[in-house]
Amino acid sequence: MKTLVEFINDKQIEYPGATGDLTRLLNDITIAAKIVNREIRIAGLADINGRHGSTNIQGEDQQKMDVFANDHFINALKHGGQCAAIASEENEDLIIFGNAYSQQGKYVVAMDPVDGSSNIEVNVPIGTIFSIYKRVTPEGSSASVEDLLQKGRNIVAAGYVIYGSSTILVYTTGNGVNGFTYDPSVGLFFLSHPDMRIPEEGTIYSINEANYIYFPEGVKRYIKYCQVDDKATHRPYNTRYIGSLVSDVHRNLVRGGIFIYPGNAKNPTGKLRLLYECAPMAFIIEQAGGKASNGFHQILDIEPYGIHQRVPLFIGSKKMVEKAEEFMFEFSRDFSRLQGA
Numbered sequence: 001m002k003t004l005v006e007f008i009n010d011k012q013i014e015y016p017g018a019t020g021d022l023t024r025l026l027n028d029i030t031i032a033a034k035i036v037n038r039e040i041r042i043a044g045l046a047d048i049n050g051r052h053g054s055t056n057i058q059g060e061d062q063q064k065m066d067v068f069a070n071d072h073f074i075n076a077l078k079h080g081g082q083c084a085a086i087a088s089e090e091n092e093d094l095i096i097f098g099n100a101y102s103q104q105g106k107y108v109v110a111m112d113p114v115d116g117s118s119n120i121e122v123n124v125p126i127g128t129i130f131s132i133y134k135r136v137t138p139e140g141s142s143a144s145v146e147d148l149l150q151k152g153r154n155i156v157a158a159g160y161v162i163y164g165s166s167t168i169l170v171y172t173t174g175n176g177v178n179g180f181t182y183d184p185s186v187g188l189f190f191l192s193h194p195d196m197r198i199p200e201e202g203t204i205y206s207i208n209e210a211n212y213i214y215f216p217e218g219v220k221r222y223i224k225y226c227q228v229d230d231k232a233t234h235r236p237y238n239t240r241y242i243g244s245l246v247s248d249v250h251r252n253l254v255r256g257g258i259f260i261y262p263g264n265a266k267n268p269t270g271k272l273r274l275l276y277e278c279a280p281m282a283f284i285i286e287q288a289g290g291k292a293s294n295g296f297h298q299i300l301d302i303e304p305y306g307i308h309q310r311v312p313l314f315i316g317s318k319k320m321v322e323k324a325e326e327f328m329f330e331f332s333r334d335f336s337r338l339q340g341a
């Protein structure tokens with residue numbers, strides 16, 4: 001069986017000009033993921049469940065695991081030397097590595113160290129999301145925020161780790177999506193899901209329906225469409241909502257389905273963050289043959305203006321996302337202006 005390290009190395013050989021920097025960066029992320037995985041598996045015993053007592057820039061309670069995982073990923077990337085800066089959910093400002101070694105790094109990373117962290121205490125799958133960009137400022141200088149404020153189209157590699165009934169790392173370098181399952185007995189990830197493709201259509205819709213009354217009209221109508229009895233199109237669909245983006249999207253990637261986190265009248269841009277949640281997941285899902293949009297425009301074409309910027313997210317099976325977009329277009333024109341779309 002092929003290990004993740006072998007697979008990443010093989011990919012590097014396919015690019016004749018490759019220097020190995022991306023390979024090393026991906027390997028560093030993998031090592032941090034293993035450490036975080038170990039802690040998550042024993043969280044209940046090691047007293048690292050629960051709140052940390054601090055809040056992050058979004059005003060959300062930080063969990064102990066958010067802080068722990070954030071530190072580990074930052075340390076792994078800091079010492080690797082390939083990464084010049086990190087945008088993390090847990091840090092208000094960009095983390096810029098000051099030493100000359102890191103300044104030589106060609107890449108910058110956006111990450112959500114623990115996605116779904118409010119679910120830790122109830123033993124529901126949680127995840128890590130990352131994306132890697134080539135910096136736009138010259139190597140050797142200090143990195144800056146413009147290195148991160150790039151469209152998702154510019155992503156060099158993106159991935160997620162899902163700490164579920166097994167731990168799976170899924171990643172893409174823009175040439176197909178592959179998934180690796182962690183074998184804790186040998187401490188290695190093995191290729192278990194080669195060339196992942198999301199079904200063009202599915203029968204699952206994932207949305208926090210409790211917010212229904214606040215949804216834009218297009219989303220309300222799409223939900224009603226999902227609930228109609230129509231054998232030919234396998235409706236009514238099923239609802240599945242874990243409340244952890246990585247888990248909801250991973251399930252839909254394997255089974256087919258759509259995940260929606262819309263904007264609403266109070267928060268027109270929704271909840272999820274463009275740089276370290278929506279864009280990496282969009283890059284992965286597009287690579288697997290699916291689609292991701294804000295209801296009107298593709299996520300990967302949105303120009304970021306801030307590292308913690310939020311966007312509405314419609315992601316999953318291509319035909320399902322297109323159907324939801326039809327409803328948005330037909331019924332939510334005013335709302336689209338509200339979103340600045």
Ligand code: AHG
Binds near residue numbers: 118243
């Ligand atoms: P995080 O734990 O990184 O803050 O992300 C939580 C996100 C995401 O994982 C999930 O899809 C969403 O919050 C759920 O939000 P609701 O509880 O509003 O449905």
Ligand code: MN
Binds near residue numbers: 115
């Ligand atoms: Mn998250």
Ligand code: MN
Binds near residue numbers: 066089112113114115
């Ligand atoms: Mn998080």
